[in-house]
Amino acid sequence: MTRTTIGIALLGTALTATGAFAQDVTLTIESWRNDDLSLWQEKIIPAFEAEHPGIKLRFTPSAPAEYNAALNSKLDAGSAGDLITCRPFDASLALYEAGHLADLSDIEAMSNFSDVAKSAWQTDDGSAAFCVPMASVIHGFIYNKDAFAELGLEVPTTEAEFFAVLDTIKEDGNYIPMAMGTNDQWEAATMGYNNIGPTYWKGEEGRLALISGEQKLTDEQWVAPYATLARWRDYLGDGFEAQTYPDSQNIFTLGRAAIYPAGSWEIPGFNEQADFEMGAFKPPVMEAGDTCYISDHTDIGIGMNAASNHPEAARTFLAWVASPEFATIFGNALPGFFPLSDTPVELEDPLAQQFASWRADCESTIRSTYQILSRGTPNLENETWGAAAAAIKGTSTPEELGASLQEGLASWYAPQQ
Amino acid sequence: MSRPRIRWHIPIFLAPAVAVYSAVMVFPLFNTLRLALFSKIEQQQVFVGLQNFQTLFLDPNWSEQFWNALANNFWFFLIHMLVQNPIGIALAAILSHPRLRFAALYRSAIFIPTILSFVIVGFAWKLILSPIWGIAPSMLDAVGLKFLYAPWLGKEEYALTTLALISVWQFIGIPMMLTYAALITIPEEIVEAGEIDGITGISAFWKIKLPLILPTIGIISILTFVGNFNAFDLIYVAQGALAGPDFSTDILGTFMYRTFFGFQLQLGDPHMGSAIAGAMFAIILLGVSIYLFAIQTRMRRYQL
CATH class of the missing domain: 3.40.190.10 (Periplasmic binding protein-like II)
Structure with a gap:
């Protein structure tokens, strides 16, 4: 050392x-x-x-x-x-x-x-x-417009539509439905959990309630995103467990995958690498007409x-x-x-305009684990990486993950005790 | 009788080596141990005695990670002892066979990975084993064994073993070279004398050569032990500081790095990091002492 x-x-x-x-x-x-x-x-x-x-x-x-x-x-x-x-x-x-x-x-x-x-x-x-x-940076999903056009797909707005789109791509079999791996763990937490999560915990409302101790990580709105992530498993490529972040980027920009759970920071690199047209859609809501929340x-x-x-x-x-x-x-x-x-x-x-336009339609929030909650040991952000990866791989149930994260947070954070 | 002269040339000649060694090894080592006895409380460095060690061993948040890392480290070591060293010794035995052709070529080929950087080895193997671009899945597919393929580095149950085997691949040249060097010093007469007594071929290796190279095997074991318990680079290169998946490849080195320097939102804590480094030092010291006092002193040496 x-x-x-x-x-x-x-x-x-x-x-x-x-x-x-x-x-x-x-x-x-x-x-x-x-x-x-x-x-x-x-x-x-x-x-x-x-x-x-x-x-x-x-x-x-x-x-x-x-x-x-x-x-x-x-x-x-x-x-x-x-x-x-x-x-x-x-x-x-x-x-x-x-x-x-x-x-x-x-x-x-x-x-x-x-x-x-x-x-x-x-x-x-x-x-x-x-x-x-x-x-x-804003989270959302970047998609391959050519692939969507070829399969006659519409951009999904609700969660049901989102999974219907994934099913269609999977049935067709020409594209990997979604490009993401769990090898590096952080994508699962950042582009997975904190991408779709704000819709469940209602953005700032849930985030601040967690900081004040009014909500717990075992509550339904904090556990449900893990259950949704577990459903992603069937739509990821073969051997996604060992797929790294650069692997996912390359799979998408080579046109082998249709959807990429993204952060807006990918735009400059993707513009340079991909030779197909790309579009973006925001994290799907539960029911049509619900307020949307984005991680900004x-x-x-x-x-x-x-x-x-x-x-x-x-x-x-x-x-x-x-x-x-x-x-x-x-x-x-x-x-x-x-x-x-x-x-x-x-x-x-x-593409950047598309991401930025969501600020007008949706409520903005920041990543749930960043402010105050990652000050102690165990570190909530790092634990969330492992939890989100485990949820996708199915090695733990969402309830187990929520319980262990809550236990870790409560061990040092007074408002959660 | 005259007073014994002070032989000045001895300290003078020793001085440069001692000074360099103290500055870059001894001082940092003791300073690390000292750092482990302090803690930072409100920007002040405060002496806390053994409290960091108490946290490390008794606080479930820390001890769970520590024992996990230590157990992984033992598994990492065990694989090296069971795979790397026996194969290394066998290779050396084959290479030292006088009638083997191209021995020098094989020797260099097997030794080359040892001089490669961890970064290259980690990256190359990650690519070879990659489910997407790797040649491992397509090679298995070509011989109809695709069902045997799994994304090994991404699975909790295989990742550590896979990395240990990669490390074995890289370092197998070391036990091979050391054993080879020991084997070629065995005089031909001893082997010939054995032949006259009817000990030939493979039994000559077991009954004559192996007992003669036991001290070398002892040294190889202790080098493997120290190397494995100080390991860090390969895991860091292949799996990152979080030693995924789910800490299944976390060894003491990566645990220490993460704690000492921090990672992502986790802030670095030099004091807890030093406590882990201190524990690593104690473990290695204990292992080496056991070897030196309990094993090496009992080992029989033969005058050749």
């Missing part, structure tokens, strides 16, 4: 050992979005540098799975970049409390954001904000390393990130990451 620590520490120094040019200030940005490297280099950084001569930016992303661990080590070692891309809620709150992130409440442009948008990067009492909200999850923010040598330049950059100009560049360069600023952004990508 000592070797791993040293390894990561060395890696940290190697990544941030930068040679600053002349009198220009160079700001280094830490991020887990290595997929966005070219976007930053080609669009965002030139746009900012053109307006702010004297400040140079370097975008240095690391792999998503390693980001939190690597960032924490770098911050502790004092070798982290000036600007820190923030995970929502507790991961960033812990960094703020440890003194690694600076308080940004005094940046004027923060008023461009709604309270919901800011809630992911605030102290519990809302007194300090430590990251500028950048984007949210605050996912990315950006904050400032409190130990930065160039706090002024960093603040200038953060104020620019909070501006409508950045929102327009970001929202259009990365369709599927929806800017959180109050000024509406004109989106050009049709």
